[in-house]
Amino acid sequence: MKKKHKILYGLLPILFAGGVGMYLYMQNSKAEEAKPEATVTQYIDHLQKKEFDQLYTMMTPASLDESGLSREQFVEKYNAIYSGMEVSEVKAEVKPQATETTADSNESESGASGEASTDAPDPDIYEVDYNLQLTTLLGDVNETQSLKLVRQELEDGTKVWRIDWQPSMILKDMVKGSKVRVRTLFPERGNIVDHEGMPLATKGTINEWGIVPGELGESPEAKIAQIAQHYKVSEDAINTALAQKWVKPEYFVPIATTDESMVPDGLNGVKLQSKTIRYYPLGEAAAHLVGYVRKVTKEDLEKDTEGYYRAEDWIGKAGLEQSMEKQLRGERGGLIEITDELGNVRSELIRHDAVDGQDVQLTIDAQTQRKLYQTLSSGGDAGAMVLMNPTDGHLLAMVSAPAYDPNKMVTGLTQAEWDAYSADEGLPFINRFTNRYAPGSTFKAITAAAGLMENVTTADKEHDIPGLQWRKDESWGGYYVKRVKSVSPVNMVDALVYSDNIYFAQEAIEMGSAKFIEGIQKFGFGDNFGLDELYLKPSQYANEAHLDLASEVLLADTSYGQGEMLMSPIHLATSFTPFINEGKMVKPVLIVGKETSEPEVIITPDVAATVKDALGQVVTRSGGTAHSLNSLPGALAAKTGTAELKAKKGEKGQENGFVVVFDTESPSYLISAVIEQVNGRGGSHYVVDKLEPFLEKLNVPAS
Numbered sequence: 223m224k225k226k227h228k229i230l231y232g233l234l235p236i237l238f239a240g241g242v243g244m245y246l247y248m249q250n251s252k253a254e255e256a257k258p259e260a261t262v263t264q265y266i267d268h269l270q271k272k273e274f275d276q277l278y279t280m281m282t283p284a285s286l287d288e289s290g291l292s293r294e295q296f297v298e299k300y301n302a303i304y305s306g307m308e309v310s311e312v313k314a315e316v317k318p319q320a321t322e323t324t325a326d327s328n329e330s331e332s333g334a335s336g337e338a339s340t341d342a343p344d345p346d347i348y349e350v351d352y353n354l355q356l357t358t359l360l361g362d363v364n365e366t367q368s369l370k371l372v373r374q375e376l377e378d379g380t381k382v383w384r385i386d387w388q389p390s391m392i393l394k395d396m397v398k399g400s401k402v403r404v405r406t407l408f409p410e411r412g413n414i415v416d417h418e419g420m421p422l423a424t425k426g427t428i429n430e431w432g433i434v435p436g437e438l439g440e441s442p443e444a445k446i447a448q449i450a451q452h453y454k455v456s457e458d459a460i461n462t463a464l465a466q467k468w469v470k471p472e473y474f475v476p477i478a479t480t481d482e483s484m485v486p487d488g489l490n491g492v493k494l495q496s497k498t499i500r501y502y503p504l505g506e507a508a509a510h511l512v513g514y515v516r517k518v519t520k521e522d523l524e525k526d527t528e529g530y531y532r533a534e535d536w537i538g539k540a541g542l543e544q545s546m547e548k549q550l551r552g553e554r555g556g557l558i559e560i561t562d563e564l565g566n567v568r569s570e571l572i573r574h575d576a577v578d579g580q581d582v583q584l585t586i587d588a589q590t591q592r593k594l595y596q597t598l599s600s601g602g603d604a605g606a607m608v609l610m611n612p613t614d615g616h617l618l619a620m621v622s623a624p625a626y627d628p629n630k631m632v633t634g635l636t637q638a639e640w641d642a643y644s645a646d647e648g649l650p651f652i653n654r655f656t657n658r659y660a661p662g663s664t665f666k667a668i669t670a671a672a673g674l675m676e677n678v679t680t681a682d683k684e685h686d687i688p689g690l691q692w693r694k695d696e697s698w699g700g701y702y703v704k705r706v707k708s709v710s711p712v713n714m715v716d717a718l719v720y721s722d723n724i725y726f727a728q729e730a731i732e733m734g735s736a737k738f739i740e741g742i743q744k745f746g747f748g749d750n751f752g753l754d755e756l757y758l759k760p761s762q763y764a765n766e767a768h769l770d771l772a773s774e775v776l777l778a779d780t781s782y783g784q785g786e787m788l789m790s791p792i793h794l795a796t797s798f799t800p801f802i803n804e805g806k807m808v809k810p811v812l813i814v815g816k817e818t819s820e821p822e823v824i825i826t827p828d829v830a831a832t833v834k835d836a837l838g839q840v841v842t843r844s845g846g847t848a849h850s851l852n853s854l855p856g857a858l859a860a861k862t863g864t865a866e867l868k869a870k871k872g873e874k875g876q877e878n879g880f881v882v883v884f885d886t887e888s889p890s891y892l893i894s895a896v897i898e899q900v901n902g903r904g905g906s907h908y909v910v911d912k913l914e915p916f917l918e919k920l921n922v923p924a925s
Contacts, residue, residue: 258348258371261383265369266314266352274300281387282372289387289398303392303402307558308359317351317366346373348383359404360556360572365394393571399563402571406532409552411500412579414512414542416588417616417814417923423512423543426501428633429494431480435464436471438491449489453478454636479633500536500543500632504588506625507595510653511586511756513541514628530554539631541653542582545755552579583814585616587923597916598895599623605878605897606654607913608791611922612799612884612892615811615818618922620792622654656758658788659896662863663721663906664880665783667833668797670714672741673729674829681832684711685725692724694731694774701775703727707845715836719846721862723782730781735771738781739763744807744824745797751809752818753792761789784865795894798882800825801834801859802889837861838886848881848910854917857887862906879906881913890922 261280268276274297278286291299348371356363370386389396396402414423431453438445450457455478463475474493485492500515502508515536522537531537537551538544555576560568590609598607598621609619626643635643643650673679687710691702705723709716717725730738742763750758764771764786771777779785789797792810799808799821806821837859840846848860863880879900884892893913900908 258350258373258383261371261385262316262350262352262369265385266316269314270312272300272304272309272312280385282374282384285385285387289389300392304356306402306404307356307363309356311355311357313353313355313357314367315353317353319350347371348373358558358572360558360574363393363558363571367391367394393560395560395569395571397562397568400568401561401563401565403557403559403561403565405557405559406534407555407557407574407576409554409576410578411515411536411552412550412581414550414582414584416584416586416591418587419583420588421501421503422508422584422586422588423500423502426499427496428479428499429481429483430476430497431478431482431485431492431494432474432476433460433464433491434472434474434493435469435491442491445489445491449492452486452489453480454638456637478636502628502632504592504595505627505629506599507592507621508586508588509541509625509628510622510655511541511591511620512628513543513545514539514631515543516631540628540651542584542755545757546582550579550582553577585618585811585814586620587618590920590923591619591621593916593919594619595621595623595625597912598897599625600912602648603897603912604648604654604899605895605909606657606791607893607895608655608795609891609893610795610810612795612802612808612889615796615799615808615821617792617810617812618891620655622652622657624648624650626650653756654896654898655791656756658759658761658790659878659880660785660787660865660867661783661789661794662865662878662880663723663782664794664861664863664882664894665787665789666718666721666726666781666863667801667837667861667882668742668745669726669730669738669781670718670836671745671800671825671829671833672738673714673733674832675741675825676733676737678733678737679714679729681715681836682713684713685728686711687722687724687728692727694778698775703778715839718833718836718861719839719843721847726781727778730777731774735777738777739769739771745800746793746807746809749809751792751796752816753810753812755812756792758790758792761787761793763787783863791894791896794880794882795892798861798884798892798894801830801837802884802886802892803830805830834859834886847906848883850907850910851883851914851917854914856885858917859884859886860910862910864900864905874901877901877905879904879909881906881909883913883917891920893917 265277265280275293278293278296286296350369352367352369354365354367371383372386373381373383375381389398389400393402410425413421415421433449435442446457446460450460460477463477466475469475474495479497480494485494502512502514516539518531518533518535518537523531538547543550553576555574557573558571560571562568594607594609598605602624604624606622607619608617610617624646630639670679690708691704693702703724707720707722709720709722712720712722712725714725716722733741746761747763748760750760763780764776768776768786771780776785780787796807796810800806803821804827805823805825807824808821809819811818838857840860840862841848841851841858843849847862851858851860860881860883865878865880867875867878876898877900878896878898880894880896882892882894895909895913897909897912900906904911
């Protein structure tokens with residue numbers, strides 16, 4: 223018996239120690255379960271990963287009931303706000319807790335009675351602040367957020383910490399019913415104006431007609447047919463517009479634009495509204511220069527490497543509107559704001575104001591531009607004309623015909639209008655003042671200058687040229703240089719006055735290809751004169767494979783502006799400026815304020831004066847090819863040319879007529895002009911005759 227008692231007494235310490243250990247283990251386990259810091263860490267981890275469904279499980283049931291949000295609605299709300307703001311990154315960091323006060327400090331802060339404060343923190347409540355940073359489409363949103371955690375007991379007796387959810391946990395100023403609204407702030411597109419500030423591309427308004435479906439009446443199909451007939455659109459186009467998902471009976475559905483200011487009687491359901499658009503006051507007269515804008519397309523968005531454009535944006539599609547798009551468009555801004563349930567603004571989270579586009583001022587004179595286009599386009603001709611001030615290079619007018627109406631490109635072409643443009647053999651979308659042509663006999667002035675500079679040609683140097691054709695020798699085979707007028711002997715001035723191909727072919731052969739190339743290349747070949755805004759392609763005197771002009775036949779043809787030579791009307795005008803400026807070539811200027819290069823001396827003043835005098839005689843002498851201009855005011859000088867384009871040798875090709883004209887007494891203007899297909903219409907004489915009325919009334923604006 224005593225032995226049993228001894229065993230029992232021996233077990234008691236062991237049992238006691240085990241019980242104490244189990245108690246301590248359970249106490250430690252409970253402490254680990256109840257730490258609020260772990261819940262905070264878990265919350266921040268889910269928030270940064272945008273795991274909103276996991277956040278939902280961490281909230282107190284009471285706060286979720288108060289919000290009225292189901293799990294799906296909770297997740298959808300977060301997703302909608304974050305996606306609307308385009309939140310790409312979430313950063314959250316707990317702020318350090320304030321240091322706990324000591325007993326001594328509590329005593330020092332007690333009342334006058336000396337009694338310590340009896341307020342004690344609630345052990346079932348834990349509050350902590352954290353810094354939140356959301357990286358949005360407009361930049362970073364930084365807030366200090368607060369979390370309130372509540373210790374709650376589960377059915378199995380386990381205690382956990384859950385978060386008291388509030389709308390302000392999404393964004394600080396949100397309350398129940400609040401929404402986040404993201405708005406794009408659009409810039410005003412810059413204007414394109416002439417040298418006096420007259421608009422060439424600006425903001426305008428048009429009337430847009432549309433249909434309110436609920437007001438079509440009892441027979442909507444019959445009414446739609448009537449509307450389609452009046453506005454010359456298809457019934458299918460109207461029905462497609464009305465079938466869009468967003469359409470409701472009371473909504474206005476825009477269809478097309480109209481010049482009418484009132485809805486005709488009987489067209490029930492049709493309404494008009496004013497719409498702001500890009501407007502081009504000169505219409506066709508400046509279409510190729512200014513261009514037009516259109517709504518961005520899928521292709522535009524695919525090409526947008528900087529990610530700027532949205533589906534609702536407009537973008538330049540031709541001319542200066544396209545080439546100066548970045549400068550004109552400005553930079554869009556944006557606004558993220560919090561509203562109440564009625565849509566009233568509670569606060570702005572972040573705002574970037576739009577930066578309006580810059581105005582572009584041109585050297586162009588709007589009135590002259592319009593008149594020059596009317597001159598060119600009359601009679602349905604295809605061609606181009608360039609008017610510049612030869613002393614400062616200012617381009618005063620540049621026109622191309624046929625043209626298109628840029629305003630219709632903005633508002634939208636009807637099918638009939640598009641079909642008409644597509645069927646037009648004149649190719650109205652081709653910009654002919656930047657197009658390159660064989661300049662024909664106008665180039666003889668440059669060949670003359672090159673010969674004079676190389677001391678091969680002189681003004682009175684004569685050639686005996688019998689007949690209307692010539693070849694150097696039998697090595698040329700059956701190829702002959704031809705001329706229009708049989709004059710012999712003929713000197714350099716005569717050759718310019720009568721436009722003699724043979725004379726300049728012989729001078730070029732005598733110079734040789736090396737000297738000839740050196741003489742003409744300085745007149746701007748290979749240079750686009752900084753006119754990137756016009757997409758101007760440099761001119762060429764020969765194809766890449768024949769730049770040495772080793773063939774004497776090609777050298778001869780090149781001397782009078784044929785062969786493989788291609789020059790734009792802009793370059794052709796520029797190449798004549800040395801004859802006006804004592805040998806200095808003045809490069810063309812289009813954009814006011816843009817840095818330009820200084821005029822370059824390329825020939826001597828004597829050579830410039832010699833060629834200018836000869837070009838004056840092209841007008842003053844009775845046999846001159848531009849003699850019809852002699853009756854006009856001033857002392858005009860000119861050079862004409864006709865270039866024939868042949869598909870094959872021996873065939874009759876298309877003839878393009880050219881003329882370059884300038885005033886020698888008051889050198890305020892210089893015009894280069896080309897008209898296509900002058901076959902049977904007098905060649906270059908047709909161009910001269912067409913320009914004469916314009917020159918007679920020309921009043922060049924001061925630069």
